[in-house]
Amino acid sequence: MKILAFEFSSPQRSVAVLHADADGRAVAAREAIDSAPGYGMKPLGMVEEVLRQAGIEREQIECIAIGLGPGSYTGIRAAIALAQGWLLGREVKLIGVSSAECVAAQAQAEGLRGSANVVIDAQRGEFYQAGFELNETGAREVSPLRIVSADEVRACADGNLIGPEVTKWFPNGRVIFPRAAMLTRLAATRADFVAGEKIEPIYLRETAFVKAPPSRVLPPG
Amino acid sequence: MTLLAFETSCDETSAAVVRDGVILSSVIASQIKLHAEYGGVVPELAAREHLRNLLPVTRAALREAGVTASELDAIAATQGPGLPMALMVGCKAAQALAFTLRKPFLGVNHHEAHLYSPWIRIAEHRLGSTDAVVETGRDGARRSALVADFSAFQPNVSLIVSGGHTMLVHVTAELEHKVLGATIDDAAGECFDKTGKLLGLPYPAGPVIDRLAADGNPKAFDFPRPLLNDPNDDFSFSGLKTSVRYFLRDHPGLADDPKQLRDLCASVQAAIVEVLVTKTIRAAKRLRVRCVTASGGVTCNRALRAELLARCQKRGFTLRLAEPTLCTDNAAMIGILAERKLARGGVTSLDAEIEPGMAVA
Numbered sequence: 049m050k051i052l053a054f055e056f057s058s059p060q061r062s063v064a065v066l067h068a069d070a071d072g073r074a075v076a077a078r079e080a081i082d083s084a085p086g087y088g089m090k091p092l093g094m095v096e097e098v099l100r101q102a103g104i105e106r107e108q109i110e111c112i113a114i115g116l117g118p119g120s121y122t123g124i125r126a127a128i129a130l131a132q133g134w135l136l137g138r139e140v141k142l143i144g145v146s147s148a149e150c151v152a153a154q155a156q157a158e159g160l161r162g163s164a165n166v167v168i169d170a171q172r173g174e175f176y177q178a179g180f181e182l183n184e185t186g187a188r189e190v191s192p193l194r195i196v197s198a199d200e201v202r203a204c205a206d207g208n209l210i211g212p213e214v215t216k217w218f219p220n221g222r223v224i225f226p227r228a229a230m231l232t233r234l235a236a237t238r239a240d241f242v243a244g245e246k247i248e249p250i251y252l253r254e255t256a257f258v259k260a261p262p263s264r265v266l267p268p269g
Numbered sequence: 270m271t272l273l274a275f276e277t278s279c280d281e282t283s284a285a286v287v288r289d290g291v292i293l294s295s296v297i298a299s300q301i302k303l304h305a306e307y308g309g310v311v312p313e314l315a316a317r318e319h320l321r322n323l324l325p326v327t328r329a330a331l332r333e334a335g336v337t338a339s340e341l342d343a344i345a346a347t348q349g350p351g352l353p354m355a356l357m358v359g360c361k362a363a364q365a366l367a368f369t370l371r372k373p374f375l376g377v378n379h380h381e382a383h384l385y386s387p388w389i390r391i392a393e394h395r396l397g398s399t400d401a402v403v404e405t406g407r408d409g410a411r412r413s414a415l416v417a418d419f420s421a422f423q424p425n426v427s428l429i430v431s432g433g434h435t436m437l438v439h440v441t442a443e444l445e446h447k448v449l450g451a452t453i454d455d456a457a458g459e460c461f462d463k464t465g466k467l468l469g470l471p472y473p474a475g476p477v478i479d480r481l482a483a484d485g486n487p488k489a490f491d492f493p494r495p496l497l498n499d500p501n502d503d504f505s506f507s508g509l510k511t512s513v514r515y516f517l518r519d520h521p522g523l524a525d526d527p528k529q530l531r532d533l534c535a536s537v538q539a540a541i542v543e544v545l546v547t548k549t550i551r552a553a554k555r556l557r558v559r560c561v562t563a564s565g566g567v568t569c570n571r572a573l574r575a576e577l578l579a580r581c582q583k584r585g586f587t588l589r590l591a592e593p594t595l596c597t598d599n600a601a602m603i604g605i606l607a608e609r610k611l612a613r614g615g616v617t618s619l620d621a622e623i624e625p626g627m628a629v630a
Contacts, residue, residue: 059521079443090362090620092368122354125316129358132324133365137338245324248317264469266477267527 051111053231057119057147058212060225063094066232076102077231113235115147118176124249141241149197150226152180152187163207272343274604277359278351287604290417293334295601298322312482314341316354345607348376356623375607376617382602387562387589411509426553431457431565437502450502460506478534492540538606564591
């Protein structure tokens with residue numbers, strides 16, 4: 049399976065490709081990371097680079113994995129739109145992966161063990177938080193994603209606080225970004241593919257837009 | 270050349286297939302019902318909807334055109350101006366599609382596409398070089414197609430007027446143009462919508478005001494004609510909207526009377542139309558062009574079309590109005606312009622960013 053991944057949910061945007069054999073072993077794996085400030089990005093340039101390095105043609109890609117956040121809607125939607133455009137040109141499978149799960153798996157891969165709370169900025173003084181247990185075999189989710197206050201994050205400071213910008217608010221945290229290379233590895237173990245028009249960012253906050261008052265009854269004619 | 274175009278600058282998800290100036294298909298998923306509940310476009314909801322609509326709309330456009338992705342020679346998308354998140358969905362998808370197909374991509378200015386849309390006409394079109402062919406629909410009925418025809422092009426003054434923009438442009442030759450003026454605050458369509466909100470009309474109010482005004486007296490109430498006599502080509506409509514607000518404050522309950530409501534709609538519409546038409550004709554006279562064109566959503570307004578026609582006939586000007594189906598946001602006009610630009614060597618980077626504030630070049 050040749051998997052391409054876009055992880056644009058954090059300030060560190062990355063693209064990766066993985067060529068795994070039938071047993072799931074990596075034949076080739078490459079990643080490009082863009083940490084430049086702002087939302088400017090060159091995703092297709094990054095794709096071209098990782099494909100070239102991995103010796104894979106774009107036509108050979110069989111699956112695209114997308115980091116669905118939570119995080120930057122701009123980045124996540126760019127990733128989904130890129131995947132949808134790709135899907136129009138080539139038959140590929142799409143798979144969406146939680147970026148929080150990706151952070152936890154990345155922490156596990158970097159050697160972190162024990163309980164870990166993934167903390168991601170949710171704006172408006174709130175945070176997305178999910179709890180994981182990290183051991184030698186992987187990262188297991190123990191509490192699902194929810195929106196919490198800063199005080200609620202501090203209340204669970206017994207575990208490791210990890211996330212892409214966590215030290216901005218919690219100095220004792222450990223900065224770990226969701227990485228596209230990890231997305232490809234997670235996607236290689238899954239088969240919950242989704243239709244392109246069904247894939248969307250992880251939305252946890254209820255939308256609350258002001259509705260217009262009822263309009264008047266129009267005269268006939 | 271067979272080209273697929275995307276348009277997602279605001280609240281319409283659209284895809285179109287164009288081949289050698291002929292619009293083979295144009296599919297639009299409108300979000301008007303979704304936003305009507307909120308009295309205007311909610312950018313966050315628009316972005317979500319574009320992601321849901323993009324694939325089915327594009328597949329429908331390809332299917333209706335009888336074209337597969339592998340048969341495409343180029344891809345285009347609106348690059349700006351527009352809502353950032355909305356623009357991004359169409360633009361990034363288009364760039365990725367161009368990348369996978371190894372075909373060129375062109376980012377198009379939405380206003381420029383409107384600018385040249387009056388040169389797209391309903392006509393019998395030619396396939397190949399011999400037979401005149403009229404498209405046959407699925408129901409077997411014979412239909413004509415929308416075809417770009419620049420053979421009759423002449424220098425013109427063009428009015429682009431919609432819910433988001435109002436501008437006058439001097440077009441000296443195909444793809445050679447200069448902005449003469451634009452609104453300094455609200456667009457004309459915005460004035461229609463905000464007036465409609467004050468009157469308690471449903472969103473979008475433009476078509477409703479058009480309908481109610483048809484049976485009203487345009488001289489019943491006197492509203493200001495902002496910047497009408499100023500020696501420039503700019504527009505301003507926020508003051509007109511405010512004067513409607515004060516008028517309603519001073520005449521409570523007036524809009525509850527059906528006749529008065531019709532008269533009010535006709536009077537406000539007359540003020541907007543007079544400013545738009547007078548400044549357009551004046552610019553055409555000053556620049557000594559013999560042709561006037563108009564495009565954008567407000568060009569669907571019947572009073573505006575009628576007044577432009579009357580004033581152009583009086584002056585002996587040729588008037589070209591965009592077809593009603595091309596007045597609102599659509600990918601077909603993006604595709605037509607992209608095809609002509611690509612033919613002249615234009616191409617855009619596959620990683621070019623969207624430009625929400627993109628100016629007419």
